[in-house]
Amino acid sequence: MTEQRTQNPPAPAEEDPPQPPAHWEADIIAADGGTVHLRPICPEDAEGLVGLMDRSSDQTRYYRFFGPMKRLSEKDLHRFTHVDHDTRVAFVLVLGDQVIGVGRYDRYPGTDDAEVAFLVEDAHQGRGLGSVLLEHLAAAARERGIKNFVAEVLAQNNRMVRVFLDAGYTPTRSYEEGVVHLTFPIAPTETALQVAYEREQRSESRSIARLLTPSSVAVVGASNDEEKIGHAVLRHLLDYGFRGPVYPVNPGTRHVRGVPAYAGIEAIPDDLDLAVLAVPADEVADVVEACRRKRVRGLVVISGGFGESGPEGRVRERQLVAAARASGMRVVGPNCLGIVNTDPAVRLNASLAPRIPGRGRVGFFAQSGALGSALLERARSRNIGLSSFVSAGNRADVSGNDLLQYWATDPGTEVVLLYLESFGNPRKFARLARRVGRTKPVVAVKSGRYVRMTEGLAGTSVAVPEESVAALFASAGVIRVETLAQLFDVGTLLAHQPLPAGNRVAVVGNSTAMGWLVTDAVLEQGLQPAHDAPTDIGAGGSAEAFRAALQEAVDDEGVDAVVAVFLPPVTRRTGSAEFGRVLLEVAQTSDKPVVASFLSTEGIPPELAVPGEDGTPARGSVPSFSTPERAVIALARMAQYASWRRRPVGEVPELEGIDEQAGRDVVLAALASAPGGRALTDEEILALLAAYGIPLLGTRTVSDVEAAVAAAEEVGYPVVLKSTAPWLRHRSDLGGVRLDLIDAEAVRAAFAAIPSGDPVVVQEMAAPGVATVVEIVDDPSFGALVSFGLGGVATDLLGDRAYRTLPLTDLDAAELVRAPRAWPLLNGYRGSEPVDVAALEELLLRVARLADDLPEVLQLALEPVIVGPPNPWHGGRSMVVAGASARVGPPTARVEPGPRRMRTPGV
Numbered sequence: 001m002t003e004q005r006t007q008n009p010p011a012p013a014e015e016d017p018p019q020p021p022a023h024w025e026a027d028i029i030a031a032d033g034g035t036v037h038l039r040p041i042c043p044e045d046a047e048g049l050v051g052l053m054d055r056s057s058d059q060t061r062y063y064r065f066f067g068p069m070k071r072l073s074e075k076d077l078h079r080f081t082h083v084d085h086d087t088r089v090a091f092v093l094v095l096g097d098q099v100i101g102v103g104r105y106d107r108y109p110g111t112d113d114a115e116v117a118f119l120v121e122d123a124h125q126g127r128g129l130g131s132v133l134l135e136h137l138a139a140a141a142r143e144r145g146i147k148n149f150v151a152e153v154l155a156q157n158n159r160m161v162r163v164f165l166d167a168g169y170t171p172t173r174s175y176e177e178g179v180v181h182l183t184f185p186i187a188p189t190e191t192a193l194q195v196a197y198e199r200e201q202r203s204e205s206r207s208i209a210r211l212l213t214p215s216s217v218a219v220v221g222a223s224n225d226e227e228k229i230g231h232a233v234l235r236h237l238l239d240y241g242f243r244g245p246v247y248p249v250n251p252g253t254r255h256v257r258g259v260p261a262y263a264g265i266e267a268i269p270d271d272l273d274l275a276v277l278a279v280p281a282d283e284v285a286d287v288v289e290a291c292r293r294k295r296v297r298g299l300v301v302i303s304g305g306f307g308e309s310g311p312e313g314r315v316r317e318r319q320l321v322a323a324a325r326a327s328g329m330r331v332v333g334p335n336c337l338g339i340v341n342t343d344p345a346v347r348l349n350a351s352l353a354p355r356i357p358g359r360g361r362v363g364f365f366a367q368s369g370a371l372g373s374a375l376l377e378r379a380r381s382r383n384i385g386l387s388s389f390v391s392a393g394n395r396a397d398v399s400g401n402d403l404l405q406y407w408a409t410d411p412g413t414e415v416v417l418l419y420l421e422s423f424g425n426p427r428k429f430a431r432l433a434r435r436v437g438r439t440k441p442v443v444a445v446k447s448g449r450y451v452r453m454t455e456g457l458a459g460t461s462v463a464v465p466e467e468s469v470a471a472l473f474a475s476a477g478v479i480r481v482e483t484l485a486q487l488f489d490v491g492t493l494l495a496h497q498p499l500p501a502g503n504r505v506a507v508v509g510n511s512t513a514m515g516w517l518v519t520d521a522v523l524e525q526g527l528q529p530a531h532d533a534p535t536d537i538g539a540g541g542s543a544e545a546f547r548a549a550l551q552e553a554v555d556d557e558g559v560d561a562v563v564a565v566f567l568p569p570v571t572r573r574t575g576s577a578e579f580g581r582v583l584l585e586v587a588q589t590s591d592k593p594v595v596a597s598f599l600s601t602e603g604i605p606p607e608l609a610v611p612g613e614d615g616t617p618a619r620g621s622v623p624s625f626s627t628p629e630r631a632v633i634a635l636a637r638m639a640q641y642a643s644w645r646r647r648p649v650g651e652v653p654e655l656e657g658i659d660e661q662a663g664r665d666v667v668l669a670a671l672a673s674a675p676g677g678r679a680l681t682d683e684e685i686l687a688l689l690a691a692y693g694i695p696l697l698g699t700r701t702v703s704d705v706e707a708a709v710a711a712a713e714e715v716g717y718p719v720v721l722k723s724t725a726p727w728l729r730h731r732s733d734l735g736g737v738r739l740d741l742i743d744a745e746a747v748r749a750a751f752a753a754i755p756s757g758d759p760v761v762v763q764e765m766a767a768p769g770v771a772t773v774v775e776i777v778d779d780p781s782f783g784a785l786v787s788f789g790l791g792g793v794a795t796d797l798l799g800d801r802a803y804r805t806l807p808l809t810d811l812d813a814a815e816l817v818r819a820p821r822a823w824p825l826l827n828g829y830r831g832s833e834p835v836d837v838a839a840l841e842e843l844l845l846r847v848a849r850l851a852d853d854l855p856e857v858l859q860l861a862l863e864p865v866i867v868g869p870p871n872p873w874h875g876g877r878s879m880v881v882a883g884a885s886a887r888v889g890p891p892t893a894r895v896e897p898g899p900r901r902m903r904t905p906g907v
Contacts, residue, residue, distance in 0.1 A: 020085040024140060026901035027325040028093070031128030031199070033206030034297070034328040035902070036100065038136060041090040043081045048092065048099030050077070057122050063157040064119045066179075080104070089140050093120070093129055096292055096327050100124045103133030105141055105149065112147040113183075118160065128199060130163040135196060135899035138186040151182040168192030197431075200900050201405050207330050208398070208406035211298040212341045212388055214273035215244045217350060218265060218296075220287050221278035221303075222248030222256045229302055230278035232352050233338065234259070237276075240349035240356060245270065265290040273297045276338065276350050281305030281313070284320055284334070292327035299324055300350055301333035307394040308335050321397045325902065330402075336393025337372030342386055343412065344613070351391065353377070358616030360385015361414040362495050363407040365400050367421045369393035375419060375484070382488050383604045384495060385616035387412040399903065401425060404432040407440065414619075415494045417487055418444040425903055430476045430805055437477035441494050441641050444478050445487045471785050471803035475812065477644040479637050489634040492623045496604070497593035499642040502560035503527045505635065506553040507534035509565030510541050518563055518597075518628045525636035530559045539569050547582045554590040561635055564596045565628050580607030580624075587622045595635050597628040650809030655846060657693035660853050666691065667856045670888050677858065677889025682761070685884045692850045694843065694862070696881045698764045705751045709744045711762035718742045718765040721750045722883070725758040729883075733793065740765055766880050769868030770826055770835055774843060776851045776860040777803075778892060784851040786844060790822040791864045808848035813841040826867070836870040836878035843879065855891035860884070 020040035028038050053061065053072060061069050072080065083090050083104070090104035101120040108114065116137055120129050138149065153160050155178050164171055164182050168191040171184035217237060221230035234256055237246050248256035251263040262268050265275065265287065275296045277287055281303055291299065306317040317334065324331045332339055338351025342359040349356050353373045357380040364379065364386055366372045372391035379386065387410065390403055400418055407413040416436065423429055433442050446469060473480040479494075481487050505527050507518045515534030522529055535553065537545040546566075553562045566579050576598050584607065587594040596608065604617040605624060612618030625631040666688045670680055680688065682701050689696050700711035701724065712719040721738045723729065728736025738750035747762075754760060771791030778784050786808055789801035802819030804812050817826070817840050828834040843865065851857060867879040 018085050020089075021143075023898075024085075024091070024136070026136070026899075027322075028129075028132050028900065029200075029203040029207050029902060030124075030132070031126075031203050031206070033203060033208075033210045033330075034127070035207070035325040035330065036129065036328065037094045037326045038091055038132065038901075039094065040085060041081055041083060041092050041102065041104075045092055045099060046077050046081045048094075049080060049102065052099045052102065052119065052121055055121050055123070056119065060119070060122055060125075063154055063160065064117065066152075066154065086144055087114075089137065089144070091133060091136055091140075093124075093133070094326065095124075101129050101133065103130070103137050105137050105146070107144075107146060108150075112145065113150055114141055114146045114148070116149045116151050118163070125159065128203065130160065131167060131199060132900060134163060134167055139899045141186055142188075147185055147187065149182075149184055149186050151180075153180045153182065154178060155180050166195070168195035196900055201408060203900075204402050204405040205409055208390075208402050211274065211300070211330060211332060211339060211398070212348065212390075212406075213343070213346050214298070214348065216247070216270065216272050217242060217244065217274045217276060217348070218247040218249050218262075218268060218272055219276045219278065220249040220265065222250050222261065224253060224256055228278070229352060231256070232354070233276050233278055233302060233350060236349045236351060236354060239354075241347045242349070243345060243347055244273075247272070265294045265296070268294070271295075274300065274350065276300045276302060277334075278302045281309075281316060281334075285316075285323065288320060288323050288327070288329075291329065292323070296329060299329050299331045299333075300336065300338055301331060301393075302336060302338060302352065303333075304335040306334040307396060317394060317396045324397070331397035332390060333369070333393040334396060336369040337366070337376075337391035339391070340376075340386065340389040342388065342614075351376075351389075355380055356386075356389075358383075358385045358612070358614030360387060360495060360612065360616050361412060361619070362386050362417060362491055363403065363410065363413040363415070364389045364417045365403045366391045366419040367393075367395055367400065368419065371419070378484070378488060379491075381603065382492055383609070383617050383621075384488060384492055385612060385614070385618075395422075397902075399425075401428050401432055401903075404429070404436050404442070408432070408436045414440055415491060416440060416442045417491045418442065419484070419487065420444055420446040426472060430472050433473075433476035433478050437641075438645060441638075442476075442478050443481060443487060443490050443494065443637075444473065445481050445484060471805050474803075475805040477641065479641045481637065485630075486633065486637075489623075489625065489630055490637045492604070493593070493595060493634045493638055496617065496619055496621045496623055497587075497595065497638075498591055499645070500560040500593050500635075500639050501642070503639045503643070504530040504558060504560045505632075506530040506556065506559040506562050507565065508537075508546075508549045508553050508562060509534060509567070510537050510539055510546070510569075511565065511567045512536045514565050514567055514628065518565055518632060521629045521632040522563070525632055527632070527636055527639060530556065539567075543578045543582045546579050547586060550583060550586040550594075554586060554592055554594070559592065561592055561639070562590075562594045563628065563631055563635065564594060564622075566596070566598045568599070577605075577607045580605060580622075584608050584610070584622055588620050593635065593638065594622055595631045596622050596624040597626070597631045598624045599626070602626040648811060650811030652807050652849075653810050653845065655693065655842075655849060658846070658849065659691045663688050663691035663850065663854055667854050667888050671856060671890075675890075677887065680886040680888060685886050688850075688857075688886065689881065689884060692846045694846055694850075694881060695877060695879070696884060697766060700762045701759050702762055703759050705748055708751045708760060708762050709747050712741065712744065712747045715762065715764045719747065720761075720763045720765055720882070721747065721754060722761040722763065723754050723756055723758055724761060725756040728754070728756060728758075761883075763882060766866040766882050767868050767877070769866040769879070771864035771866055772826075772840065773801075774847055774862040774865055776847060776857060778858040784855075786816065786848050786851065788816050788840075788844060789820050790825060795820070795822055806848055806852055808845060810841070810845065813844040813848075816844055817841055833869045835867045838870070839879040840865075840867055843881075856888045857886060858889045858892070859887040861886070 025039040028036050087107040092099045093101035103118040105114040105116045118130050169184040171182045174181045219234045222234040223230040247268050248261040250261045275291050307314045341348040353376045366375050407416050505522045507515050509515045535549045568576050604621045608622040609617035610620040698715035702708045719741050723736040741747050773789050773791050775787045784806050785803045787801050787803045800820045804816045826835045862881045862884050864882050
């Protein structure tokens with residue numbers, strides 16, 4: 001061989017194979033909650049495909065190849081593993097070191113059609129992997145300009161036929177000689193998107209259920225040393241009474257707390273669902289590998305030393321999550337407190353918290369590991385019963401979004417509490433919270449409102465501006481609170497009392513002074529007193545008088561909620577229990593929320609409690625707050641949420657006069673000249689806005705006085721001159737704007753008077769009206785927000801802007817116009833004529849549609865938007881856009897989310 005190679009010329013080197021896009025690789029959650037890794041096929045997968053064929057049954061191979069194929073020929077193996085990632089694309093599903101599935105498409109030459117086919121190993125069929133492959137292949141095909149998929153399926157292969165029929169597309173079917181021929185367009189449809197969302201919810205919910213309902217648990221790092229966290233975790237598991245076997249893992253001892261210990265995970269003789277890791281960070285990787293071989297289903301990593309410790313720790317964290325997911329496991333943590341499930345059939349306390357709240361119907365997610373134990377203790381002291389609790393720590397894998405998916409359909413959870421430090425996927429959070437909130441209240445407190453988290457604390461966080469968070473919560477119906485105390489106040493009330501039907505509040509008590517203080521708080525929180533004065537039974541009033549006053553309030557059709565205030569008289573300090581029992585009896589017969597403030601009492605005292613599981617007060621109990629102001633704040637948050645839930649969902653209306661392609665042409669032409677992005681010219685802005693039916697006044701940009709006169713005569717007098725200098729733009733107070741110029745002489749004088757010497761905009765004069773500002777603000781981590789406010793220096797100084805997320809419905813647009821504090825200036829303040837609000841709402845909808853259609857538009861400001869009365873005099877328009885600026889660039893978070901995938905570790 002050596003001699004022959006010397007005599008013959010060397011064979012030409014094979015060209016480097018084409019590389020697929022990096023975003024085609026993804027971690028996936030299967031329908032049963034386990035994880036698999038999806039990536040484009042490569043030549044090195046030949047051995048994996050051979051193994052897949054060997055492990056597949058004769059029937060599976062027959063269904064795929066329409067014949068009794070035992071093995072792939074060398075020619076077929078080469079063809080299947082060598083693709084161009086364009087006309088021929090293939091994805092493999094990998095679990096551990098095995099290829100368990102493959103899907104591919106082959107484009108028909110000269111067409112927009114491609115044939116698609118799958119093969120999934122028998123042991124993994126029924127896990128929804130065919131649907132996942134179809135979603136990812138369709139997304140890749142759309143990127144390559146393919147419009148239709150064609151599939152040939154044997155008629156008896158019902159499971160594969162259902163994959164195509166249930167995908168949300170609209171296939172056409174024909175039959176020939178026992179073969180079903182399916183053809184369907186792969187353009188994303190609303191139905192296909194909803195199907196994907198439903199599958200995503202089921203799979204992510206099951207992945208969390210696997211963690212919270214294990215049948216067996218191992219504690220790796222369990223120790224007899226009471227100072228070590230491995231000892232604490234094992235003790236808490238045993239003391240709380242976990243219903244399954246618990247396996248301590250410690251190679252240095254035979255028993256831990258009297259329980260037989262094992263030298264390693266693989267030494268455990270039985271199947272293992274959950275492993276809790278309490279070992280040093282540098283040992284975690286080996287433990288994860290052992291868990292892979294043992295086929296453990298989930299990990300809770302208590303250990304620190306990962307993303308919170310710096311760059312090297314973040315690398316270890318990503319490697320930990322990648323290894324776990326590739327082996328089918330989800331990860332809680334690292335650097336977390338742990339997880340809790342109070343279900344009597346499970347009784348799981350795999351955490352560092354020694355005392356757990358009783359059984360209840362509140363799901364609690366805390367991102368912080370350090371705060372987790374204190375939060376649980378606070379919930380316990382407030383008698384808030386929990387269904388489950390998860391402390392995510394660094395949130396490298398399992399996040400609040402995963403828990404929202406789980407609690408959305410968990411029958412044991414009625415209220416969701418969230419302590420957040422950051423967002424992993426804010427767009428997804430908004431979508432999930434909006435859906436969950438329609439049936440279950442979601443209460444959230446987010447830290448870092450005014451300060452940015454430090455790098456060490458926020459190594460896995462996405463920094464989102466405060467206005468974005470506020471808009472996200474408002475759009476999604478999330479009950480936002482400012483403090484942890486408010487989180488528990490609102491959570492307690494929601495867990496035990498019904499939602500109010502309105503905002504009319506009756507105040508009943510035994511102190512006139514206290515009653516008026518409560519009434520002040522009711523008004524301050526935006527609620528409405530139901531009566532002209534609070535009901536006061538007097539300091540000497542009896543319990544029966546208290547009962548009668550309460551009963552009258554709850555029976556009153558003009559009352560939506562009741563605040564009961566009891567001030568123990570100095571001469572009768574022992575009377576609160578009797579009054580409490582009366583209050584509870586009345587509240588239990590009412591379908592209206594009743595909240596109490598028995599001064600000096602916080603939580604739910606025994607006399608206000610309905611006995612529940614584990615001694616925790618059940619629904620129907622009456623929360624008591626240490627101050628009436630706290631009671632009213634909690635009630636106000638509940639009423640706001642109830643109002644949001646009663647509100648119709650709204651719809652994204654069809655708008656006339658929109659030419660999406662014309663707008664796209666403007667944007668793409670601008671990006672072709674500057675791929676990194678740039679500001680649009682005035683002419684480009686005019687064309688962009690015209691494509692979306694947005695009225696912009698006639699505008700010209702000039703550099704000298706004679707050009708200004710010519711432009712004024714072209715657009716028609718009267719005109720306005722505006723400086724383009726950034727510090728003078730829209731600043732009439734500094735001389736940057738000159739109004740109502742009626743002839744050439746006035747234009748010349750105004751041009752000479754404008755400072756700075758920058759180019760000047762000549763524009764037709766708008767009709768009288770109120771100046772407003774409409775903007776698109778793009779946040780790279782969050783996506784687009786539409787903002788609205790009134791124009792002027794004062795509103796800029798006060799930050800009087802309102803924000804909403806995309807997509808914008810008709811109801812969102814109506815709320816957005818009315819949200820600024822300066823709204824009365826648009827609605828006839830001090831006798832002025834109300835402006836054309838409907839025109840403003842339509843403008844907001846058009847701007848939102850532009851933002852949705854064209855994610856390359858990173859910034860758009862319409863300022864000023866002049867809006868007048870509905871019966872205009874100037875050109876038949878009640879509203880015109882008098883100024884606009886825009887910037888385009890590569891799209892950020894507003895691009896379509898694409899096929900289902902797990903969040904990138906550390907993001």
